Amino acid sequence: MTKPSPRELDHPPFAFVLFGGTGDLAMRKILPALYAAHRDGLLAPDGRIVSVAQTALDTGSYLRWVDEHVKPHIPGTAIDDSVWRSFRERIAYVALDASQPEAFFSLGDTLGAGHGRRIFYLATGPALFVPICRALASAGLTEGSRVVLEKPLGYDLESSNAINDAVGQIFKEDQIYRIDHYLGKEAVQNLLALRFGNSLFEPLWRREWVESIQITVAEELGVEGRGNFYDQTGALRDMVQNHLLQLLSIIAMEPPQSMDADAVRDEKLRVLRALKPVLGEEIRQSVVRGQYHAGAIKDTTVSAYHAEPGVRQGSTTETFVALKVEVENWRWAGVPFFLRTGKRLAGRIAEIVVNFKPVPHSALGAMALRPGSNRLTIRLQPNESIRLSALAKQPGMGMTLQGVHLDLAFDQFFQQGRMEAYQRLLLDVIAGRLALFVRRDEQEAAWRWVAPIIEDWATQGNLPKPYASGTWGPAAASALLARHNTCWQEEEN
Missing domain, CATH: 3.40.50.720 (NAD(P)-binding Rossmann-like Domain)
Incomplete structure (x- = not known):
């Protein structure tokens, strides 16, 4: 042969x-x-x-x-x-x-x-x-x-399980590739490299040194002619259940034994199973639901969600969600994870912001005591990059501190072109590499966690809060962070 x-x-x-x-x-x-x-x-x-x-x-x-x-x-x-x-x-x-x-x-x-x-x-x-x-x-x-x-693989836990059961009778689990294109982004791969390829960050990647973590996936676009589909789905199902929870699991996971598919996915699953349930009255305290109204995006007037083609009259489907999430394990207990996604927002951006705790005492003034003085920002789109923010002395007399940044812009540092997320994932399918695809038990754990929120919205009449297109969402999303003495990154200035 x-x-x-x-x-x-x-x-x-x-x-x-x-x-x-x-x-x-x-x-x-x-x-x-x-x-x-x-x-x-x-x-x-x-x-x-x-x-x-x-x-x-x-x-x-x-x-x-x-x-x-x-x-x-x-x-x-x-x-x-x-x-x-x-x-x-x-x-x-x-x-x-x-x-x-x-x-x-x-x-x-x-x-x-x-x-x-x-x-x-x-x-x-x-x-x-x-x-x-x-x-x-x-x-x-x-x-x-x-x-x-x-995606979406089903409408809720029950329908997702029904699809997985039926497909699983025909294909074995190692033949099934549940795609989440965010997992194929270069910056997400670099997050793994940053965490598990460098000793610098691992001692800091825990509750003793991390104040809070933000995950934002914001879009300027509306439903773009997909009103019939989106009105049956909404932001929680379309973005939180898959993209945002997958990103959270990568940020919070323990170091895997290897980069083999199941070793990586086992650690992600442990994070998803450690998510603190959001139940009852806590849903009103920790989850913000919004829907865009008419406004302007880059000087262009856009219509409200309820005026989009295919959207039901009087629809209560959310186009924005912000949540406070907690991971109940030894590494992350007490650290709030703030997740946010929405359509018709002020910019197109996907990023992860790790806010480190300020120094416990400063002889250099109040600047060093401000939350967010030290942070790591991983930008997924539009331009993939990693930025480390720190404090340095301003030139001249005195000891005045100023924020400075260490930037890694991948398109400037590396000469070879970036591989787009779908290209990487499709090549992985052809080659039979499963590490960047979602295993069934991961997906089930994510659906199980969002299920009480879905049920509460359906039964308690929790209507979405309006926000003008071209803003960063409802005011309640800012209040959610203010209750924890912090704010979204773009609000600091």
Whole structure:
């Protein structure tokens, strides 16, 4: 038997089947990421992409659709026409109604034999996850394959478990890749490197030295034509249950024994299971729910949430959530974690802010006693960076302190280009690396923690507080931190 070449081992052959191949996610994220991997020489030469959707197109007309809708979302320099042409040659299109299991036999004919590992990416609504997986099984296409499930995986704990149970009857756990693209961001990877590759921070990464931690994922955009979907979901399900709790678990986790998938995910799971439940009256004290009204974003007037297409009249769906969270374990007991996410806010930003405690006594004046004088800011978007804030003496006479910053901007320090989150994650799926994907028990623990909040909102009539578009959310979100003698980072000045 001929041994595979090192290149074939590094970049194994594959057939990447993209359900929802005409959708927004495919055009904005998935196909641009696959193009970038192709351009960088990270895909096997015989790797194929088969896009699947209900729209009646042939491959030629689909490729023209791809030309129009994918190219604008490819970051970086100008697209090389020859590279783009060779990328298009990988792509085929199959028109298929996912609700008709017998149609999947034609997909099997298109895939044929060979071409390495089959990867089924379900960039569809969660209602189609189980029917697609069952139809793939009926057509004999699941043996040795992998399936990628996009969020949201269900509407609550019960529906999430129902999907996981049904998919788990067809695919083994190590074949299931539950994707959270925040875990693929360069700055999140660098958070792991910062914590576990340097002795400098580990002694400080605990309750004795950390005052509080903030996690913010803010968007300027509204629901962008997805009113029907978003009105059934809301910010708690769309962002907190997955992205923010995953980021929290990485910040708070213990050092894993190795970077193997289960070693990392075991430690994240321990954090999720250590989250202090938020119950009853404490929900009113520790959780802020908001909904954007009309306002201005960068001098452009935008409408209120209830005026968005697809949103129900009188909808109480939240577009903003802020929470105080506690991790009940030895390392973090008593340290508040403040989580915040929302749409139509004053800026597009995703960052983690670790506020270290001030010195216990200062001979240099009150500046050294201010909370937040020493902090670590990990910026996830728009520009990935790490900033360490400290105090230094101002030049001149006297001993006057001033805040200074040590910055690591990845795009300036490293000469090679950044790998986008989806590109990294898709390459991990092809290679069979699971560390950056969510295991079922992690997902279940996150749903279990948010469940009492969801139930309280549904039964107690806790209406969202209004906030003007272009602000940082309801005033109650600032009051939440003020009760703990702190504030959101942008409010300090």
